[in-house]
Amino acid sequence: MPPFWAQILIGLVAGVFLGWIARTWQVEWLGTTLSEIGRIFVQLLRLAVGPLVLLAIAVSITNLRHVSNAARLAGRTLLWFLITSLIAVAIGLTIGLLTNPGAGTGLTPADGAAPENSGSWLDFLTGVIPTDVITPFTELRVLQIVFLGVVLGIAALSLGERAAPAVRFGEALLAVVQKALWWIIRLAPLGTLGLIGRAINEYGWDLLGQYAVFTVDVYVGSLLVMFGVYPLLLRVFAGVSPTRFFRGAWPALQLAFVSRSSVGTMPVTQRVTERLGVPREYASFAVPFGATTKMDGCAAIYPALAAIFVAEIFGIDLGPQEYLLIVFVSVIGSAATAGLTGATVMTTLTLSTLGLPLEGVGLLLAIDPILDMIRTAANVAGQAAVPVIVSSREGILDREAYDTATSFDPSESMESTGPAEPAPAGTGAPEGERVAPEPAR
Numbered sequence: 001m002p003p004f005w006a007q008i009l010i011g012l013v014a015g016v017f018l019g020w021i022a023r024t025w026q027v028e029w030l031g032t033t034l035s036e037i038g039r040i041f042v043q044l045l046r047l048a049v050g051p052l053v054l055l056a057i058a059v060s061i062t063n064l065r066h067v068s069n070a071a072r073l074a075g076r077t078l079l080w081f082l083i084t085s086l087i088a089v090a091i092g093l094t095i096g097l098l099t100n101p102g103a104g105t106g107l108t109p110a111d112g113a114a115p116e117n118s119g120s121w122l123d124f125l126t127g128v129i130p131t132d133v134i135t136p137f138t139e140l141r142v143l144q145i146v147f148l149g150v151v152l153g154i155a156a157l158s159l160g161e162r163a164a165p166a167v168r169f170g171e172a173l174l175a176v177v178q179k180a181l182w183w184i185i186r187l188a189p190l191g192t193l194g195l196i197g198r199a200i201n202e203y204g205w206d207l208l209g210q211y212a213v214f215t216v217d218v219y220v221g222s223l224l225v226m227f228g229v230y231p232l233l234l235r236v237f238a239g240v241s242p243t244r245f246f247r248g249a250w251p252a253l254q255l256a257f258v259s260r261s262s263v264g265t266m267p268v269t270q271r272v273t274e275r276l277g278v279p280r281e282y283a284s285f286a287v288p289f290g291a292t293t294k295m296d297g298c299a300a301i302y303p304a305l306a307a308i309f310v311a312e313i314f315g316i317d318l319g320p321q322e323y324l325l326i327v328f329v330s331v332i333g334s335a336a337t338a339g340l341t342g343a344t345v346m347t348t349l350t351l352s353t354l355g356l357p358l359e360g361v362g363l364l365l366a367i368d369p370i371l372d373m374i375r376t377a378a379n380v381a382g383q384a385a386v387p388v389i390v391s392s393r394e395g396i397l398d399r400e401a402y403d404t405a406t407s408f409d410p411s412e413s414m415e416s417t418g419p420a421e422p423a424p425a426g427t428g429a430p431e432g433e434r435v436a437p438e439p440a441r
Contacts, residue, residue, distance in 0.1 A: 004189075004251075004409045008258050011189035012196055019200025031201040037194025041187055045264040048181045050137040053263060054149045055174040056288035061153025062167050066281040073394060077286050080386045081294050082331055084233070088225050088296035088378075089330040092304030093323055095221050101214035101305060102312025142263070146292050178267045185255060185268070185410060192258045199369045211367045214309050218371045221301040222378040226253075230385045238392035240402055248276045248405030249384045255410050256380035260372045265380050266291040268410050276405045277398035278387045286390070290383035295346070297375030300330040303350040310351060310360030322354050329353050 002010070015034070022031040064070035128147050130136045136144035156163040156170075231242030246253075252269040259265055270287040274280050304326050311318050329350045347361055364371075391397035 005254055007189035008192055008254060011192035012258075015193040015196030016200055018193070019197035022197070022201040023204055031198070034194050034197035034201060037190060038198045039194070041184075041191025041194060042260075044184045044187070045259060045261050046140055048177060048184060049142065049261075049263050050140060050145055051177050052174075052181060052266065053142055053145045053288070053292060054152075055170055055177060056266060056284075057146055057149025057292070058153040058156065059167070059170050059174050060285040060288045061150065062156050062163075062170070063281045063284045065157060067279070067285075069394070070285075073282055073390065074285070074289075076390045076394065077289065077386060080389055081290065081382075084225075084229065084382055084386065085294075085296055085300045085331045086327065087229050088221075088300035088382075089304050089327050091224055091229070092221050092301035092330075093308070093326065095217050096305045096308035099213055099217055100308075100312060101217050102309040103213075105210050105213075105313070142292060181264065181267060185259070185264070188255060188258050195258075195260075195369060203366055214305065215367060215371065217305050218302060219374050221305065222297050222374045225296055225301065226378050226381045230381055233389055234385060238389045238397070240388065240392060240397075240399075244403060244405060245276065245385065245388065247407055248272055248402075249381065250407045251410040252380050252384060253377050257373045257377045260369070260376045262291045262295070262376055262379045262383065265376070269380055269383055272405075273384050273387050275401065275408075276384070276388055277400070277402035278391045279396050279398070282391060282396065283387055286387040287383060290386060294383045294386065295379050296382045297378030298372075299346045301378065302371065302375055303330055303346050306347050306360075306364055307350050307354055307356060310356050310363065311354075313360065313363060314357055316356060318354070325353055326350060 001007075018030060018034060021027060022034060064074070067073060128143055130141065130144040130148065133148065135141065136148065152170075156167055227246075231245070234240050234242045234245055249272045252265055252272045255268050256262065256265045262269075266287060269291065270283055273283045273287055278286070307322075307326055308318065347364065348358055351358055351360055388397065388402070
């Protein structure tokens, strides 16, 4: 059987070809089949999101009891999330101002349509706390699920040994959910075929012409952050090889690209992060935290470009105040995207904050699946890079594991989310019980 990346590539090429056939010769049954394949794959991912987020967040918080200076690590992680988001939104704004993505597209305000659901600061702030424990899962309100996970994790952490049975049960249940998600991940090549085929069948190639500049801007911005900003930060602030990082993180990046879900990719992201030498106890906190809040592609680069694009289509001039608001929304409001496919909520939050017409979102929905692939890859790259940077600066990064990290086939059964290699001899801690040392002074 070909390796996983080859399976995905085959699915991608086959999807383009079948989508072209369905559109060119109007083969209705083929178009319907492609649409259903893509829909089922996304639905399976969404089915796993609720329990995965709840258990991953709760268990990750309880795992902090094994980490020295846990509050310091959490604070540093959040700080680096904010720093990299600020850099990403600055890149998005710069590219948008230089290229004017909305000019010359032929699109008009009449081509847009307001989305059925939109985000606002009031919804964001009041929607964090659920009214019951069922609705967040049935309606997949990820931010509310994160809230429940945080509450459960902190409560278990405060109870100490009395909560040990519940913690062990939560860890076992998380392993079961991750195993089920792993089966879904193995369907990614088939899901890619359906998703790409559906996009080609429904929109064709003409769509890319209208959105050419905007599409290139999103891809260039995301690639600059992935292969420019992160390598620079890894080299300067972590003192590690960027090449080795991408070699080790490649399984998560490729899966993020085709699945378009940071949360769906989370088990793979955690595995590659641990293989890169980040202590398991810290990685099990930082990666789930990042998968629901760290969105440089969806919540920084994309909203900045989308705001400029919509403003130009509707003939609205943006000034320094509006650009500062874009930065603020992108850095502070990124949790609104919550790791799901698509960035509609974050886009509507940005547009509503700027006073731009929400009908502009309708202009972007057609091209969204193609853009979401690179956006999610940028998200996941940051979710893996930041824990490496923080671990290195805190003196807890396993340099030997990092320097020997290699890629692996994500389609293989994930029997363990831990590193491939045991802790080096002489660390004074049994394998699987390694505790992060005090930070270097």
